[in-house]
Amino acid sequence: MVYGMVGIHENAALPALFPVRYVDETPPVEAEAGFPGSDPCWNEASYAVDDNGYLHLYVKGHPRRALHQLLWERFHRRSIPKGAVIHHVDGNPRNNSFGNLLCLPRAIHRELHGELNRLDPDLPPLLLELERHRITQFYHQRAEHYWQERGVHPALEEEEYQ
Numbered sequence: 001m002v003y004g005m006v007g008i009h010e011n012a013a014l015p016a017l018f019p020v021r022y023v024d025e026t027p028p029v030e031a032e033a034g035f036p037g038s039d040p041c042w043n044e045a046s047y048a049v050d051d052n053g054y055l056h057l058y059v060k061g062h063p064r065r066a067l068h069q070l071l072w073e074r075f076h077r078r079s080i081p082k083g084a085v086i087h088h089v090d091g092n093p094r095n096n097s098f099g100n101l102l103c104l105p106r107a108i109h110r111e112l113h114g115e116l117n118r119l120d121p122d123l124p125p126l127l128l129e130l131e132r133h134r135i136t137q138f139y140h141q142r143a144e145h146y147w148q149e150r151g152v153h154p155a156l157e158e159e160e161y162q
Contacts (some may be wrong), residue, residue: 002120046058057070071096072101076103076154081147082153083105091116119132
């Protein structure tokens with residue numbers, strides 16, 4: 001399987017993606033999760049693209065999962081909070097790079113897409129992209145406030161990455 005073809009970031013370790021069972025505990029090592037790196041099932045992993053362009057990963061014996069959700073969970077070492085969705089910042093469902101994935105409450109995500117859909121497609125491309133960025137940042141800040149009010153921390157702080 002060629003990772004780039006399915007939108008997997010080159011730093012992502014495919015065998016380490018399943019199962020993502022994190023809450024706040026330390027992630028299990030691959031062997032504890034039952035997926036040693038030498039397991040041949042990973043060489044037989046397949047993917048499909050749904051009608052909206054999202055990639056879904058299939059591994060024998062495991063439920064189908066959206067790739068962007070798996071990658072977000074693996075990168076942040078925690079499960080997606082209940083009631084949240086993972087948003088592709090650039091609007092491209094095949095761009096699953098970690099910096100392009102944003103965890104938003106479902107209601108805020110709907111509002112964000114409503115606002116993005118109201119953008120004039122006839123704007124010059126650079127202006128359109130700047131407006132997309134401005135709107136996304138506004139809703140990202142709203143989401144951070146939402147999570148703080150509820151004591152939920154869906155993304156790790158930068159110092160936790162090290």
